[in-house]
Amino acid sequence: MSARVAVVGAGAWGTALANVAAEASGSLVPLIGRDREEMTEIAERRVNARRLPGVRLNRSVLPTDDLATLVGARFVLVVTPTQTLRDVAAAIRPHLGSRAVVVACCKGVERGSLALPHAVLAEALPGVPGALLSGPSFADDVARGLPTAVTLAAADEDVAGAAATALATRSFRPYRSTDVAGVALGGAAKNVLAIAAGVVEGAGLGESAAAALIARGFAELARLGSALGARPETLSGLSGLGDLVLTATSEKSRNFSLGLALGRGAPRPEKLAEGAATAGALVALARGHDVEMPISAAVAEVVDGRLSVAEAIERLLARPLRAEA
Structure with missing residues (x-):
């Protein structure tokens, strides 16, 4: 049958x-x-x-x-x-x-x-x-x-x-x-941003920082989505913002758990976290479309061992102030 x-x-x-x-x-x-x-x-x-x-x-x-x-x-x-x-x-x-x-x-x-x-x-x-x-x-x-x-x-x-x-x-x-491109991008980017959210939690940066991370991370996702022709309603829907909120706030997420370990300076979990494999490629994709993704770029460098968590935090906080939108 x-x-x-x-x-x-x-x-x-x-x-x-x-x-x-x-x-x-x-x-x-x-x-x-x-x-x-x-x-x-x-x-x-x-x-x-x-x-x-x-x-x-x-x-x-x-x-x-x-x-x-x-x-x-x-x-x-x-x-x-x-x-x-x-x-x-x-x-x-x-x-x-x-x-x-x-x-x-x-x-x-x-x-x-x-x-x-x-x-x-x-x-x-x-x-x-x-x-x-x-x-x-x-x-x-x-x-x-x-x-x-x-x-x-x-x-x-x-x-x-x-x-x-x-x-x-x-x-x-x-x-x-x-909107296949929008759905695909939401799933890819949220894994990378979830690692960043885990780092914020693991480093003890507080709930205010966690909320800011999710909001500014979503702004990165939206910028790249616009460049790829994704629909705004897709990015703010289940496969974009919805998936980001889930993955960036729960230890059941392998990506959040990886970030948590990095933020605490603990050994990395053994289970595969897709965001670790995706981070560098996501940033390269964004650069190819002249889109800046500073949070994702910091994640890529931390995951690859090219930047410490402390250095990543310092670099992001030193960025010049700009209009929110």
Whole structure:
């Protein structure tokens, strides 16, 4: 039996989305991971104990390492880090059906190419309709059935609407959009800014500084969004400001937790924080469009070890005063 939705990437977010898709469709949902032994264990125990402990898989989720289970799927969710999205897209291409839509479920800017996820898909899968899922969402919340609203964007509104419908449940609400660039940029920039917010918290700079950081960080996002042709309402919506507020205020965010450790001078967390990989690429993308992003630039230098937290704070506070808008 062919699946309506298939998920590539068996991390916490991929597992949560597989459960969502199974609930939404009531049909088979392949959950595809790279490690055969691990996927066999998940299939037997019906729990992804390493990535999403305590959450049982929907009975329609099929854990597997076989990419051939993609054949016939209408919507293929690729839930991998942005830096590996191109390679994964190339790997799944031979298994995609003629009507498949590939949905990138990652947030970042590809290093080297400076491409956002939707552009990576377009280059890696020419002729295959692409879409992007983003917005304020933690895997654990989604897996527990807590109310979550996200944005599902595609250049073709019908594609965006069909993909949103395929994933909609009582508690998981995807809102469609055709502003793919705006949705992609919001997801990429908020991860970098969340690291900065964590630094502010970790360094004990106070709640006033935290509020200023979020506001001025959003101003950076808006400037680059304008240069890329993003719609203001997208940037102030779920996948922009909404995602920034969530990620920049919670220790459940890997990016905020990384910043928290940097601000405290503590060892970095072991879990991957997409913002660390994205920061330098985001700043380079902004420079290519003559857009200044001082907070993001400071994050990039701190993450790479080229600037201390104290030096970054001093540099940002020494910037000349200017009009707010």
